[in-house]
Amino acid sequence: MTDRSYTIGQVSRLTGISARRIRFYADKGLLPPYSRTEAGYRMFMDDDVDRLELITALLETGASLQTINLVLTKQATLAQVLSGQLQNLEHQITAKRRIAATMRIALQSSEPTVRDLKRVATMTDIAHSSRREAAKAFFDKVTEGLELDPTWKPRMIESGSPELPDEPTKEQVEAWIALAKLFDDREFFDAMRWIAEDAAKYPWIAVRDPLDPTVAKHLAIQRRARIAMESGEKPSSTAAQTLADDYIKLLAEMRDLPDDEEFRSRMRQRGQRGRSTNLFFELSRVLRGLPATDAEHKWLRQAQEALLGV
Template sequence: MTARAYTIGQVSRLSGVPVRRLRFYADKGLLPRIDRTDAGYRLFDEEDLVRVGLIVALRDAGLGLEAIREVLGRRRSIRDVLSLRLAEIETQIASQSRVASAIRTALRSSEPTSDDLRRIWTMTNLSNAERVEAIRSFLDEVADGADVDPSWKGWMLRMSAPNLPEDPSPDQLDAWIELSALLKTPDFKDRMRRNAQDSVIGLDVELFQQVQASILPKAKSAIESGLEPGSPEGRAVAKEYLEGWARATRREPTPETMAQLRRKLIDHKPAMYRYWSLVATLNGLPGRSTPTPEWLWIDRAAAMVLAEA
């Protein structure tokens, strides 16, 4: 039985694909099995009709011509290319959702401001992966040529990698804008480098938690009693904290160790508080964005003791 042949017009009517588009697919090699009549007209067979249907379905899914060519040539499976396309679409949806959130925020005011527009620019131009890369690049610059614990950079990246949700709040957008500006500030970079040089990564978490369990109630009681950090009670709590910190970092409370901690508490702490506050806001952890009154009181008491050491 002779296979039925279809003219390009018949294929167009059967498939719903315009003749011009069919010629385009044929010219691009997506319909290679094409015969011609003596008069030079294109002829298609049943297999070509199936291929046209597959091409249309894959194009509707958003696949490019090269991906479709690989499927038709059996170099890639339909499952593989559809999985890849799904990942692309989901990424685009997440990106567009963040942009929509920024625009929605801008439209809350009767007249959007330049700050609102900066939020839109931020969401439009950066993905979470690019934000993580911005943090990574900053940490690379901080550690470059500095005497820094080798594990510091990895720990910092794990703890501070931004992960904005698909529908971030205005506070989260503002936090990224401020943080990205902070990363470009030479003074902050220098402070971060000095903090990194004074950092001790090998903290005994369990032991330090025991120290916290002991000193936080004392600090809370002192605050409720109206006692200042520089009071005898404040100094006692501060000394317990400093000695506990030294034990938890497996160090002796030598003058050198205390000088290192003094730098962290007095020189580095304000900048680091702001950094971690922004990271906490970005990642939806508002409870961690600011230190508790107890810790502020302990830090002030410890800074006074260390300043006199």
């Protein structure tokens, strides 16, 4: 049994696709070469009708003509294309959800402000970008040329790409926007590069082997900081300065370095550069519904800054 042949008008009636659109697909190479009648009319076969229905179905998923051509020429499977389109659709839904959440927060006030509108506009600009891809590209560049513990970069990428909750608070929306902006901040890049170089030079610090005696010392200082903080000691107090001094000595010990003026100067630089990196981790914690920072960690950091004159 041979295939039937159809005029373009007959194909149009069979498929519901306009003749103009069918010609467009043919001109784009999505239909194989066609024959013509003696009168010069294009003729189409049953396979052409099937291809047109496949093209239409794929277009409904949002696939581009280029992608459709990959399926028609067997360069990609239907499953691969549908998987890619589903991923794109889910990303679009997530982006729209973030924008809608920002609008809901703006409407919590009976009189939204210009700041509210700017927040919505900013979210619209960045919601369609992939946070994980941006974080990966950033930390790929930060760690370029460094030999690091294999878990270091994935941890940083994870911290830099938390999802915005379905019903975020105003603070979480602000944190999500601020975190996106950090990836374009040169000061933040330089600070993270400094931390990455430190992690590459002293890889055992990140591992925190429980059998390492410095780990026990580190935990002991954290306990002392918590007790001092809960007892009402200020980070600028004499007791806090003593504790900060002990901590800096421990940091030198963990690096097998002398606690001298050169090391103190390095810690001072770390404190100066650490503001943007501290913000990075604080924003990441806020997005996960956690306190911006551990209270004793923040207290101890402030005590160090006071001691070093940061």
